[in-house]
Structures are given as structure tokens and as C-alpha cells.
Amino acid sequence: MRSVVRPVRARRVLAIGVVATALSVLTACGGSALSPSAVRDANDKVAGGLNSTGGSTTPGSTTPGSTTPGSTTPGSTTPGSTTPGSTTPGSTTPGSTTPGSTTPGKSASLPGVKAGSCAGFKNGPGMTNTTINIGNSSDLSGPVPGLFTAAQQATQAYVQYFNSTSSICGRKLVLNDMDSRTDAGADQASYQKMCDSDFASVGSMSAFDSGGAATAQGCGLPDIRSAAVTATRNACSTCFGAQATGPHEFSNEVPDY
Numbered sequence: 148m149r150s151v152v153r154p155v156r157a158r159r160v161l162a163i164g165v166v167a168t169a170l171s172v173l174t175a176c177g178g179s180a181l182s183p184s185a186v187r188d189a190n191d192k193v194a195g196g197l198n199s200t201g202g203s204t205t206p207g208s209t210t211p212g213s214t215t216p217g218s219t220t221p222g223s224t225t226p227g228s229t230t231p232g233s234t235t236p237g238s239t240t241p242g243s244t245t246p247g248s249t250t251p252g253k254s255a256s257l258p259g260v261k262a263g264s265c266a267g268f269k270n271g272p273g274m275t276n277t278t279i280n281i282g283n284s285s286d287l288s289g290p291v292p293g294l295f296t297a298a299q300q301a302t303q304a305y306v307q308y309f310n311s312t313s314s315i316c317g318r319k320l321v322l323n324d325m326d327s328r329t330d331a332g333a334d335q336a337s338y339q340k341m342c343d344s345d346f347a348s349v350g351s352m353s354a355f356d357s358g359g360a361a362t363a364q365g366c367g368l369p370d371i372r373s374a375a376v377t378a379t380r381n382a383c384s385t386c387f388g389a390q391a392t393g394p395h396e397f398s399n400e401v402p403d404y
Contacts, residue, residue, distance in 0.1 A: 268316045271346065272345070272346060273344060273346030273347070274318065274346055275318070276317075276318070277318055277319065278318055278319055278320070278321045279318045279319070279320055279321065279346050280321045280345045280346055281320060281321070281322055281323070281345055281347050281348065281349045282322070282323040282324075282325060282337070282340070282341035282344075282347075282348045282349070282351075283298075283299050283302045283303075283324055283325065283348065283349060283351050284325040284326070284327045284334060284337035284338065284341070284348065284351045284353065285298045285325075285326070285327060285350075285351055285352045285353060285373075286326070286327050286328065286329040286352065286353050286354055287326040287327075287328070288326055288328050288329070289328045289329025289330060290329055294329060294354065295352040295354075295373075298350055298351070298352035298373045299324055299350070301350060302349055302350030303322060303324070305350075306320045306321075306322045322349075323340075323341070323344065323345060325337040325340065327351070327355075327356075327359075329353070329354050329355060330355060331355040331356075331358030333358070334353050334355060334357075334358035334359040335358035335359045337359060338359030338362040338363050338370075339359075339362050341363075341368055342365075342366035346369075347368065347371060348363065348368060348370040348372065349371050349372075350372065350373055351370065351372040351373065352372065352373040352374060353376075354376065355377070356372070356376055356377055356379075356380040357377040357378075357379035357380055360379045360380045360382070360383040360386060361383075363383055363386055364383045364384055364385050364386070368385060369385055369387075370385055370386040370387065371389070372386060372387070372389070373388065373389055373390060374389065374392050375388040376392055
């Protein structure tokens with residue numbers, strides 16, 4: 148009944164999901180050994196070379212290269228600030244509880260990325276006037292406890308980053324975390340919940356991911372996951388793995404990034 152609207156959901160969440168799942172791929176197999184400054188410089192170059200000088204970041208300020216303690220330059224984070232509804236460009240003031248505090252009809256955008264038009268944007272499954280719900284189902288427990296905990300942590304980190312810098316037509320992301328327990332049945336149960344409450348699944352990773360494949364496809368749920376590891380999941384038409392696992396495909400994300 149909902150398959151008619153789900154393709155639209157897939158297009159709108161794709162940009163978010165690909166970045167989030169790419170983070171999952173890089174962390175799911177042991178984490179990153181890169182220093183924070185190296186990661187920041189790499190991200191800046193990808194975003195258009197906004198800051199590739201490698202300057203230090205003083206605690207309390209997110210201004211790249213800033214060494215002035217307590218700086219309140221646009222883009223800095225002022226600890227303890229509780230100014231409600233602040234819309235200062237680039238502001239990531241902790242404590243703000245006003246969801247979607249952007250100009251009506253417009254979306255905040257990441258550096259170097261032009262926001263699309265919000266004309267005609269309507270709520271759908273998993274969406275309200277202020278939030279877009281996404282889900283993540285990864286193996287947190289089972290024979291190998293914490294097997295793919297990093298995949299879920301990476302998705303959590305991206306959601307926090309996105310919400311601190313951006314919105315989608317005034318809506319912030321809400322992540323629903325689930326445990327697939329290294330079990331096909333638990334994977335299926337997680338995807339049934341997501342079909343009922345979420346706009347899409349992002350960054351999931353499970354050793355027995357065949358369980359939720361038919362469920363995701365049946366309800367039209369976009370499943371933009373870290374990787375699909377079974378033939379059943381690969382065959383799911385609404386499931387897309389950031390890391391290719393097809394027999395004739397090679398994933399270039401790790402060597403590229």
C-alpha cells in the first residue's frame with residue numbers, strides 16, 4: 148500500500164544515507180587510526196578547500212585554525228549557550244532545543260552543497276513538521292558481542308553532526324537504534340518496526356541480513372546500509388550497500404577515502 152510513496156523517500160534520503168553508511172564502512176572493521184586534524188583537513192578539501200591549512204582548533208571554538216580562546220566567530224560553539232531559536236549561520240550552539248530553526252521554506256546546507264527547493268515538500272511515513280525518523284539495525288549482541296557496534300556509532304555520529312549544521316526543509320534527523328543480535332529473525336523484527344515508523348534505514352550492518360530483506364522490500368523501505376552480506380539482501384530492490392559485496396564489483400570507498 149505504501150510502495151507508491153517510498154521511491155520518493157529513497158531519493159530524498161540518499162545523500163544523507165550514503166555519507167552515513169560510508170562512515171559505517173570505515174569504522175565497522177576496527178575504526179579509524181587517523182588523527183582528528185587529518186580527518187578535518189580531508190573533510191575540508193572534499194567540501195571545497197575551505198580550510199586545508201591544518202591549523203589547530205582551540206577547545207570551545209569550531210573556527211578552523213582559530214587560536215583565540217572563547218572566540219564567538221560565526222561557526223564557533225559557545226559552551227553553555229541556551230539562546231533558543233538561534234539561526235546564526237554555521238552556529239552549533241549546544242543546548243538549543245528548537246528543532247528545525249531555519250528560514251521557512253529553505254533548508255540549511257553543508258559547505259559547498261546547494262540545498263534543493265522545499266517547494267511542495269510534504270510529510271510522509273516517518274516525517275513530522277520538525278523531524279525525519281530513520282532507523283539503524285546492527286549486530287550489537289550475539290555470539291560476538293559488539294560485532295558491528297561501530298556501524299551504529301558511526302551513524303549516530305553523523306546524525307549529530309548533520310543536526311548541528313543542517314536541516315532538511317526545517318526538519319532534523321531522529322535515529323532509532325535497534326539490535327539485530329546476529330540473528331536473521333531479529334533483523335526481520337527490526338525492519339518490521341522501521342516499516343511502521345521510519346522514513347528509511349541508514350547504516351545498518353548485520354552478519355545475517357537476509358532476515359529483513361523481504362520485509363524492507365515489501366513495505367518499500369529504503370535500506371541504505373553499510374553492506375549487504377547475503378545473496379538475499381543483495382537481491383532486495385530497495386536495499387543499497389555503501390560497500391559493494393557483489394561478486395563482480397569492487398568497492399572503491401576505502402582506497403578513495
